Amino acid sequence: MVVVFSVLSMKKDRALREGQRTWLRNAGLGAGFVLAALLLWSSLGAEDDVAEVLAHHGEVLAGRFIEVPCSEDYDSHRRFEGCTPRRCGRGITDSVITREEAERIRSIAEKGLSLGGSDGGASILDLHSGALSVGKHFVNLYRYFGDRIHNVFSEEDFRLYRHVRRKVQLTIADAFGISSSLLHLTKPTFFSRMNSTEARTAHDEYWHAHVDKVTYGSFDYTSLLYLSDYLEDFGGGRFVFMDEGANRTVEPRAGRVSFFTSGSENLHRVEKVHWGTRYAVTIAFTCNPDHGIADPAFT
Ligand SMILES: O=C(O)CCC(=O)C(=O)O
Numbered sequence: 001m002v003v004v005f006s007v008l009s010m011k012k013d014r015a016l017r018e019g020q021r022t023w024l025r026n027a028g029l030g031a032g033f034v035l036a037a038l039l040l041w042s043s044l045g046a047e048d049d050v051a052e053v054l055a056h057h058g059e060v061l062a063g064r065f066i067e068v069p070c071s072e073d074y075d076s077h078r079r080f081e082g083c084t085p086r087r088c089g090r091g092i093t094d095s096v097i098t099r100e101e102a103e104r105i106r107s108i109a110e111k112g113l114s115l116g117g118s119d120g121g122a123s124i125l126d127l128h129s130g131a132l133s134v135g136k137h138f139v140n141l142y143r144y145f146g147d148r149i150h151n152v153f154s155e156e157d158f159r160l161y162r163h164v165r166r167k168v169q170l171t172i173a174d175a176f177g178i179s180s181s182l183l184h185l186t187k188p189t190f191f192s193r194m195n196s197t198e199a200r201t202a203h204d205e206y207w208h209a210h211v212d213k214v215t216y217g218s219f220d221y222t223s224l225l226y227l228s229d230y231l232e233d234f235g236g237g238r239f240v241f242m243d244e245g246a247n248r249t250v251e252p253r254a255g256r257v258s259f260f261t262s263g264s265e266n267l268h269r270v271e272k273v274h275w276g277t278r279y280a281v282t283i284a285f286t287c288n289p290d291h292g293i294a295d296p297a298f299t
């Protein structure tokens, strides 16, 4: 009887231990699975953590304006009353630049950038200074081509840039309630071409979060004119405002103008382009006349 009892209790013990082992193994597997899922989610999620879309690529916006409280960035610079932002925000419009104008501007970008191009994923052409990405460096297109630059760009190209610059300037002045005559075009003003080629130098790393006022100094109002369509011409490459606790995106669309005050109230980044080619042009304004530049022209 005693023997029977002890055999039974040994069996029970073994069953208990096996049960515990199975449970431990399952728990271990489960924890491993959750960890792997978390890792995968965070690696994919880095590009996918979009909380709100301010402008879809498929919609045609007559104009959207979102006010955000100004940062203190403007206090550490000389103030120009009636121009230096007191009211900050961001706006998007598809009704200022036509798709046809965007297409013509894009041809200028394609033409210029076809003369060079970075080895990495981001190339620029600065129409004002003539800087063009070539390989791992930049060349001055105007110096390099001299008079032959007239075979590349036409008066009409510069006229179109000027026309677009003027319309964007009026749009910004109107949205922020300031006089357009107090805004001055500032440098750099450049076309950008981005693709999924791996970066070769720091200049190719266009995806880092930044504040334009810090990066470019003279900027008070930044504008971006998109020259290609998200999900038609390229994937990835959305513009992201990185707000506290939320990411807000602008999906590029040819002819879409996105503009915003350049301080840290508008911290932003561009997602990596996954496929295709993305074209845009950056046109920015300063309130400081000393930082103003003339429209690009043949030099
Ligand atoms: O191309 C864009 O959408 C933004 C580029 C940008 O942030 C910049 O040029 O400072």
Ligand SMILES: [Fe+2]
Residues within 6 Å of the ligand: 210, 211, 212, 268
């Ligand atoms: Fe920027």
